[in-house]
């Protein structure tokens with residue numbers, strides 16, 4: 001999941017890579033990010049690209065339930081339908097095909113699509129605020145749904161209403177970042193995630209592929225003492241997940257590259273690059289990691305992962321992340 005907007009520099013697990021940090025530090029953060037990935041040098045014959053939020057760390061639930069949801073209710077006046085707002089936000093961000101998507105994509109989905117059609121919102125005839133200038137910005141700004149993008153939109157707002165909408169969303173987003181910094185700390189990796197990383201040490205290069213800002217990734221992997229297992233950590237500054245997988249996977253044969261993730265975006269990054277995928281299934285993360293540790297990794301390392309076994313695992317993810325909410329069937 002994308003967590004907070006911000007962050008800065010690239011991070012290497014390996015010692016000698018730090019030498020090139022000084023050389024590229026002076027450039028802007030986007031070119032720095034891409035350069036870091038382009039300079040990646042493999043050490044082993046296998047590559048494992050692993051997502052962080054909701055995959056290695058059990059942080060998705062706490063971020064949504066304790067940070068995003070209360071402040072979404074507060075900032076958009078959803079108190080009269082708070083329970084429905086909670087259900088919609090949990091569906092959009094945790095238990096549907098948009099799990100792990102950018103926060104603006106899911107906020108728009110909640111306000112424009114899910115909440116207005118929720119049964120208790122309809123029965124109470126509650127009018128969900130429709131931020132039409134903001135919704136149009138979300139649709140038009142796919143690659144730039146960030147604080148910087150919002151500030152640009154505020155500066156270029158065509159009228160007072162548009163400016164108010166963008167300011168309202170920026171205030172919400174900043175408040176959420178504050179809440180995440182205050183609340184989301186000390187969350188350990190899922191059981192068997194650490195064991196799996198240990199098992200891969202010395203056999204495979206592990207690259208963290210995440211849409212979370214670098215600053216948060218670095219803090220979380222350091223805090224839990226698992227950064228040494230990563231050859232490279234890539235946050236939202238380094239590009240999309242698919243781009244990072246492409247740039248690192250080009251050094252290996254495709255059947256020796258495994259992407260591990262908990263959302264559709266992770267699966268798509270694997271499929272777009274024609275490499276293997278293993279899901280950490282939302283709601284059964286511990287079982288997923290145990291299965292990977294006990295079965296999946298040996299299959300991957302012995303070349304028997306592709307085929308029926310992989311398809312079976314992917315089907316579990318597809319079942320866990322439907323595209324329509326459960327209340328539509330009620």
Ligand SMILES: [Mg+2]
Pocket residue numbers: 001051052053054055100261262263
């Ligand atoms: Mg994730």
